[in-house]
Amino acid sequence: MSIRETDIPALARGCAVLGTGGGGDVRAGSLAAVRAIRAYGPVPLVRLAELPPDALVVPLSGIGAPTVSHEMIHGEDEPKRIAEEVERLFGRPPAAVMSSEIGGSNGVAPVAWAAQLGLPLLDADGMGRAFPEVQMVSMYVAGLPADLVIMSDVAGNVVTIRPVDGLWSERLARAVCVAAGSSALMADYVLTAGRARGAVVEGTVTRALEIGRATEDAADPLTALAAELGAVRLITGKLTDVERRTTGGFVRGTATIEGTGDDRGRTLVLELQNENLVAVEDNQVRAMVPDLITVVDTETAAAIQTEGLRYGQRVTVLAWPCDPLWRTRKGLDTAGPRAFGYDLDYVPVEELAHG
Amino acid sequence: MSIRETDIPALARGCAVLGTGGGGDVRAGSLAAVRAIRAYGPVPLVRLAELPPDALVVPLSGIGAPTVSHEMIHGEDEPKRIAEEVERLFGRPPAAVMSSEIGGSNGVAPVAWAAQLGLPLLDADGMGRAFPEVQMVSMYVAGLPADLVIMSDVAGNVVTIRPVDGLWSERLARAVCVAAGSSALMADYVLTAGRARGAVVEGTVTRALEIGRATEDAADPLTALAAELGAVRLITGKLTDVERRTTGGFVRGTATIEGTGDDRGRTLVLELQNENLVAVEDNQVRAMVPDLITVVDTETAAAIQTEGLRYGQRVTVLAWPCDPLWRTRKGLDTAGPRAFGYDLDYVPVEELAHG
Structure with a gap:
């Protein structure tokens, strides 16, 4: 093709x-x-x-x-x-x-x-x-x-x-x-x-094309996207705090999402270093790098990049498993949580998110 | 050889x-x-x-x-x-x-x-x-x-x-x-x-070897070196002030020499940027880059590098003409006084020093 x-x-x-x-x-x-x-x-x-x-x-x-x-x-x-x-x-x-x-x-x-x-x-x-x-x-x-x-x-x-x-x-x-x-x-x-x-x-x-097409004309884009990705929905809510600074060509910061609807009363904090690296709720890690964590617009399911996060946005955070190569020892040494300075042992998102 | x-x-x-x-x-x-x-x-x-x-x-x-x-x-x-x-x-x-x-x-x-x-x-x-x-x-x-x-x-x-x-x-x-x-x-x-x-x-x-040999066993190394170089003696005196700072891999600063003996009452200031670039006396420039300006020990005629300049050293400052290529327009554009940020029109050392 x-x-x-x-x-x-x-x-x-x-x-x-x-x-x-x-x-x-x-x-x-x-x-x-x-x-x-x-x-x-x-x-x-x-x-x-x-x-x-x-x-x-x-x-x-x-x-x-x-x-x-x-x-x-x-x-x-x-x-x-x-x-x-x-x-x-x-x-x-x-x-x-x-x-x-x-x-x-x-x-x-x-x-x-x-x-x-x-x-x-x-x-x-x-x-x-x-x-x-x-x-x-x-x-x-x-x-x-x-x-x-x-x-x-x-x-x-x-x-x-x-x-x-x-x-x-x-x-x-x-x-x-x-x-x-x-x-x-x-x-x-x-x-x-x-x-x-x-x-x-x-x-x-091909995978990126499939993901992009999954939400095309979907009645419920968010559900369609989560199904296509095999993703866990970590929270649906409102962005209440975004802290970002650009140093040495990298963007670092945190984003805080307060739950709405069924998730009211819950709060998820994302740690960012260009990418979304760790998702924490009540001092419990719910997903971490190298697994994928993406913030999407709750209505359209369009991904929101770190630079585009704004107070008040209605968002959903999805997380899903990375390619198996990143879960090997060398993969984790290269791009696991410790490679980014987090004192965390890697646990796969499938185990954490439902934990 | x-x-x-x-x-x-x-x-x-x-x-x-x-x-x-x-x-x-x-x-x-x-x-x-x-x-x-x-x-x-x-x-x-x-x-x-x-x-x-x-x-x-x-x-x-x-x-x-x-x-x-x-x-x-x-x-x-x-x-x-x-x-x-x-x-x-x-x-x-x-x-x-x-x-x-x-x-x-x-x-x-x-x-x-x-x-x-x-x-x-x-x-x-x-x-x-x-x-x-x-x-x-x-x-x-x-x-x-x-x-x-x-x-x-x-x-x-x-x-x-x-x-x-x-x-x-x-x-x-x-x-x-x-x-x-x-x-x-x-x-x-x-x-x-x-x-x-x-x-x-x-x-x-070969030229560097000849310069090095000119002072070997010489009764008066300073005179021998100046003769070998065809150099003008700008001042003989004592280093009374050295100001240096290292920024971005470069050493910048000034060195002040107060005359002694026949040169008593005179003061020469050298502008440094790794190399000795401009020699000034009484607001008159006496030599400038790309011509060569070297500080030598008055007794031994050994050159003293920017990093080795110390208060109290007995020194002589010599200046002599650069290779003709540096006096062409492109040579001066590349390494003349303005290339180092000095608002000076180049005048050859032979004209200045005796001026």
């Missing part, structure tokens, strides 16, 4: 849900995708099994402060310069683009980058959700060496990093991003289709 | 004089050079004319805060990783190492890097002195594209920058350096011997 202009709204809705509050504003990625499809035509969506083992897959993502990347996602030269650098380094051109992060804008924008490069989009990503740091990708958890990062910025600079490990990768890429005006396009873990097997989260573009 | 262990003290003294207060502590570079020569043997010194036109010359320098680089200059892996990256990008190994900056530690340490790589050292550099910023090199003034920077740090990371211009080169390289712990080895403007003609300052390793 191919991704057409008419698919973008559903893809964007699904990516917003998978963004768990982060991953950048999907409107920016959607606009870029629509423009690129109009200019270059629909983007073929390929499964990993369809690619020959030595085909080069280029995982791409925008890196930077969300408030900056909105305006800077539209460049056409950045993906071209990264593709040129890939060809220079590997001796052959890339065969497919992959989203590094299906959640948020970074799940939709790769449609634009693939269109601009005349390449198919791989039906997979490196997270199955959104995460804030460069090393928090399935390729890292699978043990692939974090041996190459290629960055391209709006000024035209190209920076290639050969880091000794994923943590250095994050540290150096972040420094380059800040120096480049807090926004850059990044290729991380350029890999062959052969190596991608078992090291990427497959089917996530 | 070859550079032997016994040449290092003279080379270090000469590089310190050409450092005009900056370029890093020559003791660090000397120690590295002596160790490497003991391990790998003397380093052949080659003239540009001896290299075939397509031979790859790799200009190397340490980048970072001077106070950090002292301890970190000794790594053997950094030059090897840069040479590997050069070979990967150009398809052939480097043929010679060049000092990017003959002034200070960066003039001596390339002996170590060449020895470790088993390569000759080119008798040339990119400044003929020391300058604080990445784009302040002869290759930039000659109009060569600043299209490639390769950096290697003590942790083992390699970062390749393809900047759109020299200013981006400085900005991105500085950010990577800070993220890498404020110290890295850098190859800037990797170029063929053919392109190096007219784009490097030739003969400067």
Whole structure:
């Protein structure tokens, strides 16, 4: 199949849900995708099994402060310069683009980058959700060496990093991003289709499309979305307090939801670091990273990103299980609660939420 | 000829004089050079004319805060990783190492890097002195594209920058350096011997050796040094005030010298930004960048670096003309007084000092 202009709204809705509050504003990625499809035509969506083992897959993502990347996602030269650098380094051109992060804008924008490069989009990503740091990708958890990062910025600079490990990768890429005006396009873990097997989260573009379509024309969008996700409804209520600060390119804070209707008298507090990371009620954790926690508009079931949380919004908080790779020991070391500074042992949402 | 262990003290003294207060502590570079020569043997010194036109010359320098680089200059892996990256990008190994900056530690340490790589050292550099910023090199003034920077740090990371211009080169390289712990080895403007003609300052390793030797066994080292340099003596006196602060990897400040002996009653103020940039007496500028201004011990004629300036030192300030390339319009735009924020029109030291 191919991704057409008419698919973008559903893809964007699904990516917003998978963004768990982060991953950048999907409107920016959607606009870029629509423009690129109009200019270059629909983007073929390929499964990993369809690619020959030595085909080069280029995982791409925008890196930077969300408030900056909105305006800077539209460049056409950045993906071209990264593709040129890939060809220079590997001796052959890339065969497919992959989203590094299906959640948020970074799940939709790769449609634009693939269109601009005349390449198919791989039906997979490196997270199955959104995460804030460069090393928090399935390729890292699978043990692939974090041996190459290629960055391209709006000024035209190209920076290639050969880091000794994923943590250095994050540290150096972040420094380059800040120096480049807090926004850059990044290729991380350029890999062959052969190596991608078992090291990427497959089917996530299709999954985002399905999630986006589940609420289309639904009589009860919230119930339809929760069913599609297999999600637990943590609370339905009103946003009564939002505390946010942006430091070092990251948004941190808390959001407090007071229950209404059947949930009257209950209070849920979300801990945020770009994404929604921990949900607490009466000093009991009800869901935690790497499981997915998304705040949606109670009426439309549209996901609300961290930047869009406002006092008085009528919201529902949904939580559902992450991809199994994040529940392995290395997965939890990489993106479990302690990786974000919470002194919590991970317990799966299925056990907690009904607890 | 070859550079032997016994040449290092003279080379270090000469590089310190050409450092005009900056370029890093020559003791660090000397120690590295002596160790490497003991391990790998003397380093052949080659003239540009001896290299075939397509031979790859790799200009190397340490980048970072001077106070950090002292301890970190000794790594053997950094030059090897840069040479590997050069070979990967150009398809052939480097043929010679060049000092990017003959002034200070960066003039001596390339002996170590060449020895470790088993390569000759080119008798040339990119400044003929020391300058604080990445784009302040002869290759930039000659109009060569600043299209490639390769950096290697003590942790083992390699970062390749393809900047759109020299200013981006400085900005991105500085950010990577800070993220890498404020110290890295850098190859800037990797170029063929053919392109190096007219784009490097030739003969400067030999020149540093001659300067270092001029004071060896001299009855009057100060007079011998001034004669060798063709330098004007701006003042002889006592350091009465030193004001320094380190911000963003740069040392800024002033040094005040009150005249003694024949110079009693006179006061000279030096403006410092890593290097000695402007010498002022009675509101009259007596020498300014890009001409060279060096503070030496009055008795031994040993150069004193910015970091080593102390109250009470008996010093003489010498000033002499820079390489003609720095007096061209592009040279002055790049490293003239206005490039450092001084609202001064450049006047050559020969005209000012006797003025």
